[in-house]
Amino acid sequence: MQMVQATFEDLGTSLSEVTFVVVDLETTGGSPAGSQITEIGAVKVRGGQVLGELQTLVRPSTPIPPFITVLTGITNTMVADAPRIGSVLPQFLEFSAGAVLVAHNAGFDISFLKAAALETGHPWPGHPVIDTVRLARALVHKDEAPNHKLSSLARLFGATTTPDHRALHDARATVDVLHGLIERVGNLGVHTLEELQSYSSRVSPAQRRKRFLAEAMPSAPGVYVFRDRRGEPLYVGTASDLRRRTLTYFTASETRRRMAEMVGLAESLTPIVCQTRLEAQVRELRLIAEHKPRYNRRSRHPEKAVWVKLTTEAFPRLSVVRVVKDDDAHYAGPFASRRTAEAAVTALQEVLPLRQCTARLSPTRPSDSACMLFDLGRCGGPCVGAQTAEDYAQVAGRAAAALGGSSREVVSALLERLDTLAAQERFEEAGTLRDRMMALVRASARAQRLRPVTATPEIVAARRREGGGWELVCVRHGRLAGASVSPRGPTPCPTSPRCGRRPRW
Template sequence: MQTLDTRRRASGPPPGRDRPVTYTQPTFGDLGTPLSEVPFVVVDLETTGGSPSGSQITEVGAVKVRGGQVLGELQTLVRPATPIPGFITVLTGITNAMVVEAPPISVVLPQFLEFARGSVLVAHNAGFDVSFLKAAAAETGHAWPGFPVLDTVRLARQLVHKDEAPNHKLASLARLFGSATTPDHRALHDARATVDVLHGLVERVGNLGVHTLEELQSYSSRVSPAQRRKRVLAEAMPSAPGVYVFRDRAGVPLYVGTASDLRRRTLSYFTASEGRRRMTEMVGLADSLTPIVCATALEASVRELRLIAEHKPRYNRRSRHPEKAVWVRLTDEPFPRLSVVRSVRDDRAQYAGPFGSRRSAEAAVTALHEVVPLRQCTRRLSERSPGSSACVLLEIGRCGGPCVGAQSREDYAQVAQQAGRALVGSTTDVVAALRVRLDELAGQERFEEARTLRDRMMALVRATARGQRLRPLTRSPEVVAARRREEGGWELVCVRYGRLAGACLSPRGADPMPYVEALRETAEVVSPPEGSDAPVALVEETELVLRWLEAPGVRLVDLQGEWTCPVGGAGASRALLEPGAASWSTTEPAAGREVRPFDRPVGALPG
């Protein structure tokens, strides 16, 4: 992180708590383009073949309509560069003699592009016609404008059932909708028939609640009419970043999500683009949609996390229990031992973590026990009253036997210190010992045991590295940081003891320091943790904040506390071991290949 260095300048008062919030009335354009206002150009082509590769356009017919009214028509034959095949003449009635004096496509295409400018292209089996038009544009050196395209075949397949028409060919649909023009494979006639089909289909979707171009373009019969009618829930959503909450009739949150544009994202739940079955079910139960506008993407992610932790929405799968964390505790007693706990207390014990699950925490404990001879019994020991019998660990040299008085408190303290260093300080010694043990197991071809030990070692290294990265942030009373925005100004964040306390934006060209001071004054008051390692925020929240702070371009404005990492910490070990852990195979090696769990020798570990 860099340091934000800027001088204070005279400026207006910074934004405070009493600054009014301004809401903007959305325009009709924001709500979608009504179909009655959309110009459609219905086009049909006749060609010498079925593919633009090796075939030519012989006729263009187009009709421009808007609001049910015909605005204009375009029809012309086109002289192809190759003769018209006989079977095409039989199909269309267009002969070589008819097109011999017709203009070439280089003349016709610019006329069509001008006629269709600013419109939505419509065609029956639009892929065919549009592919020929694009090929003609490329051949004649014209840029294709990228028209929005509507295919009446695709729309008819979703709206016209088999008991209404035998198929979805243009002739069948023209009869169904009572077209005044009979399609006969002449371009203008077919385009006129397609206009009538288009109007019939638009009338049908209008009865299903589709009234805008955007809704028509995303229409799918997979979206039920009831689901489509609920689109009104998203119509009032602002086009701003933030969090959205779907609630049922009782006001209970069903789903929480984030979006860079709340309106665009929530509208997608009512279209065919949302294909997840559980989301379709959720929308069916939803009765309201609540927006929470956020100043920054980080604030939105944190708010989403907190809401999920608070309400446990039934349709959220990710991070439904972000408040759950597991820790490894080195107890504070005459003969310390390791235990797995779910909270950090205000005591003198040492804690490592957080771990993602109890299973990974237990794997890390087992890895430590592999090379550090800590006692594994659970009873409380005292030098004055040692036990009368020892477990098998003493016999195999995996424990010094403090339970029977075979190891003094002073000698055992050195063992406990080694475990403590591995948990909160340098992991170099423990990792080196584990790698020696791995080499031994691999050399003895005990590959399954080696794989298990490797997984346990990586669980230890990963969780310890995670805790060591988070610890400086969770122990700092306040961190203020800034990141320049692409559109100008600064994104400002205030973090207290690892919890996002506030965020705001400074406008382009303004001195950011008054906004920094206002942010600090109005940010959430966060009490210090009860213990030195006890989190005051959700672990996932602190990790979100840390990733933001470590992102390129973030500058540190102010730090109250210390930001240090232990020499030889778990982060260095993880960076060294992770690539090897991902690629090392614990199965029998190929002939002539030395068996080693990792590519680098033990001596390559950082000091």
């Protein structure tokens, strides 16, 4: 595999190069649904240096409640000549353009700003947001500060401004808190904006240090394989963007405990770039089936899938098998378990007089005795010559039709039996029969979908891509044989993965 050196862009945006706008609001209440902004304070910083400040009072359309005046010191007289939010918000949006917004309890401040944007008809830019409360909860222990209020954190980090519920003062104090928190996460190996956004104390330092495994992954669809120190696959996954997906294993967005354990054992991460998402999904299943990685829970044992087969004999019978052979027999499946397959078989045998004995019968050498099913009228007795091969072929043909997707006749008979059992209040038997019927119906529907595909020597299919061009796949007898993509504009025919080329698998 050719290794590609990651660029600085691939590694993320260094925190020293990020422009932060630390904002604080004073309002008439606790919810933007019934309250309004009375003051905006913001400080723009980058690389630890203050680039500018913005402070303005805002005149609300309703009086400021007395308890808010006591808390903030902002009176109705002070805001009487202040501009409305419709004039102030554009100034703030221009001041914060292209920056990352930071606030202490950011949900409160951002919700008021979004509500103001909606009220005044300004589109919200969708700034990235950092919440210093969330970071503090992960980084500041109870023995360092009594709580995570701004005043407590300002004392802990030695802020030069004391927060006092005035917007600019609180924003300045939040700047010092932000710098103190960034210094702490820097000691833990967090140096980019992307890492800071996803930081959580749930992610162990050892897990975070292995982020470099994903940083060199390409931004392309494909399959990724985590391997241990011996090169054995630990986990196989698929993604539309390999780099973006694998980076999540080293952040707080990955909450599965077994995945954290897997990352702890991983020593390498192998990308397998695929042309299309479909190709990646097929490749994933085949790799899981081949290597059976211990941390993959699903699709590890495709060999456990079973099929229902109508054998190719003079007197065919139903059999549950693990392998589909090219023997002109009729197959239905796959079934996830033998029990489900046997339920479908029993459903067919409920209404069709198929033989259930396993011996190979000869039309010219009948047996001397029949089984109990013949006495019960549930089998035509081909074993004793009571039913000719031609007569039995009609019964077998109905079974083949049901397995192949034409199950209406069988289902109708089963429904009649269900009605009879229900009328007799034999509900437990009716429930069992219903489950058997549903197993058969699902298998029949699956066979109806798959049979045309598996019977076709080659299918070349195309689908338009969102950015232009086409995705192309070649399927031979139901198996993906190749895939490619065509560029935007030219005809897709020259890049079609069709016959003449060796299969990619």
